[in-house]
Amino acid sequence: MHQKPGAPQYVAPPEWLLRAVSAPSISHFVQHPDVRLHYRSWNASDANKPVLLFAHGYRANSHWWDFIAPYFIDHYRVFAMDFSGMGESGPRAQYSPEAFTEDLTVILETDLGPATVIAHSYGGLRTLRACADRPDLIQHAIILDSRVRFLDVDSGQTISTPSPRSGSTQLHPSYEAIRQRYRVLPEQPLPLYDLFEHVAFHSIEEVEGGWRWRADSALPYTLVECDGSALLGRIDVPVDYVYGEGSSVVEPWRAERIASLLRYSRGAICIPQGHHHLMLDQPLTLVAVLRALLNNRPA
Template sequence: MNTESPIAHHPSAPAWFNKALAVPFEDKTVMVEGCPIHYLHWERPGKPGLLLVHGGGAHAHWWTFLAPFFTDHYSVAALDMSGAGDSGRREAYSAELFSAELMGVCADAGFDDKPIIVGHSFGGFVTLNTGTLFGDRLTGVVLVDSPVRPPDYQWQHQRNRAPVRPKKIYPDFETALARFRLMPPQECDSDYVIDYIGRHSVTEADGGWTWKFDDQLFRKFRFGDMTEALKSLQCRVGVIYGDRSQLFTQDIADYMFEVLDSSVPFVAIPEADHHLFIDQPLPFVAALRALLAEWRHSRPNRGG
């Protein structure tokens, strides 16, 4: 079993944060299509499965301080997809391989009875693709600030930033940690969260320290138009986004709502940008818990 120590040098960390990090979990690894996939598991035998999926350049520990809020009703896992965190790297990446990783973790964690998958940003697109491929084996998917854009979307309205920048080598751990930034950039008042995530983002390398993610991933892989995937979902789906997100605008929310149907909940988290569960972690937890509670006590109108 593993637990995280409270971040002593950030006395502003609230009690709920340190309490969540003190909840034990297990580090596990499963082989999926020849690649070791690492994940964290807050096992609750007999409870249905809930899988949490990180965004681009991120890792499983973005969820460590949130996962314990869901263990009353779920056995929870958070994975490192290939090319991220403590999982292996691939020569080539594909949407099908990422989806196989999600389902491989679900199987290894014992999530046999239609788990729910929650994905943030890039992880939301992987989650969406997994719902189209394996929807009959899932209760539902939740897309967290994962904007499915119209085919004619005007990209000049978005900031021209690569999802993952080339990595640098830093001389020591503290120098690397000091360079940790959210991408896309946004302000964040929760220094204790940034410090915690940053400490799990770096690793030793030849000549110093660098980031864990594979900076070649997005040179080898791209998602295409996701509209057809959104239309074809047969399992339940929910959408949570930041109402200040520069990626998930109201026009995109309106478009996705039109592609889906009135049975799909859309929840905007107030005062939250793209990294909404860093901006507003407890409002995010409340929104996701409410959505999951509704799914537990209602019959699906679509798929499921």
């Protein structure tokens, strides 16, 4: 069985990428009655700085922020979390939208909140729910390309229940074999190979008998928040909404509607040439947008 390389196998990494991924981080774990949760920090000892927490999308992990988060340590105490069943967080016996929101609030309650939260895709939906349910834990949220459903236009499920599992229990014979199968969903143009290589490397692990994805195979295919209007209408926390111009998940009209329903929003912010996974195809633009939003945070 071939061994996993000791580090991602970059081809031509730019200096900014190497500088970011070279920033040291440490792991933290918090034991909840239902699950052991993992999160990482880059500068946890900087207690005089406000907290900034990054939350990833579905079936991803905290390493998706490795080339984004370090650019904020000068002004923030920076953390990134793993939702249950993903990354280094443990699996749950049963998954639900409420359980994933609980992951976020448990980590914030441990010693981070109240915090600013930057969240992508499904992590953004869980953050919106936390903004509505636990506004004491979140001072400001920035939501990245999260699809909020609306009852009057979105058909399908009408309740927040799990769908069939999304993962495969298949083990692969080598790191190289499983690495060749790695894809992001939805697929999109990925102009910089080394970013893709970095997230792929951290999404694969060796177990007895072979190699597998670093996500629980029992994770449902999706968990739906159905009534977006009701959810957004309950939020009193300042929330900014950012989406990609070429996103296959969030249409421009949907982004505008989401922003219009948020009580303290500065409108939908579109990243030109960005797709759903903004940190992969427009990383430096994303850093610039996030810095601008954080530096001019609404009161």
